[in-house]
Amino acid sequence: MSIDAELSVGQVAKRCGINISAIHFYEQKGLISGWRNNGNQRRYTRDVIRRISLIKAAQQLGISLDDIKHAFAALPNERTATKEDWAELSNVWNKSLTLRIAQMQKLKDSLEGCIGCGCLSMKNCPLYNPNDILVEQGPGPVLLNK
Amino acid sequence: MSIDAELSVGQVAKRCGINISAIHFYEQKGLISGWRNNGNQRRYTRDVIRRISLIKAAQQLGISLDDIKHAFAALPNERTATKEDWAELSNVWNKSLTLRIAQMQKLKDSLEGCIGCGCLSMKNCPLYNPNDILVEQGPGPVLLNK
């Protein structure tokens, strides 16, 4: 075991419940970073666990790694993120979550009203006018402002 | 233009805002179905638009085509779905939407409380205990009961 302050890939992987290969992958994609020890092995601060947790959380919301990376731009690369850095990120994230929850609620309401009714007229049915609910502004869902 | 009652792939594609290739794909995957005219061209009832709209809606919620297919098992393959068929499906869908909204809300609350605070102690931080929020029961998110 290394010093408490630094973590090996294995430790991070175990802690986050992901494979080591995923950590390599995230690092390669620039989503996380660390340094190497004398033997060329990866070392991380505990900071990385929070990042990975956020990655996993965001992915469950259908946010791509690219978008996550953009959101992480609010965090410093060199120094360990401070309370303020995280608060900033939390803020942005929070907004898109709120938006997304609202969208889902809207969709749920539409489904209830629309499918349940049989919609035999099909004129005012939002499911027959997919552009209303389903297609969001611009190409693809805008979840995080890049 | 063919008779009002039947639609060609092109018409469906235009109506749903997707590519013809996607329709071929969905048909091949068994998510939608229709028949062929004398010249071997695909024909559909307007029913298919609702199905595709639902596919698109569900996808936005991170539900896989496989899961959607399972959910569609509630709909008849041979006859056109009745009001009751759709109501049944709506019911199932509605439950998972409700669940998913709740999960998101929970995640949002955690982020607010956890990231905003800086979590310097890292003992009670849910983001450092990913198994609580992030990993759901069983392998992968359970969105629709298959």
Next chain:
DNA sequence: TTAATACCTCAAGCTAACTTGAGGTAAAGC
């Protein structure tokens, strides 16, 4: 009737997000 569209099939290609495997080095435990 002829030209322009619209379709058809089948195979291959593409992006995201990883995983797997081969071949080799480092660190930890006894």
Next chain:
DNA sequence: GCTTTACCTCAAGTTAGCTTGAGGTATTAA
């Protein structure tokens, strides 16, 4: 000191969800 376990790199493979392209047939509009 030796063995086991943990890491390393790099290339190739995998799944989902489509798209693209080639080569050919149907349908429609003029």
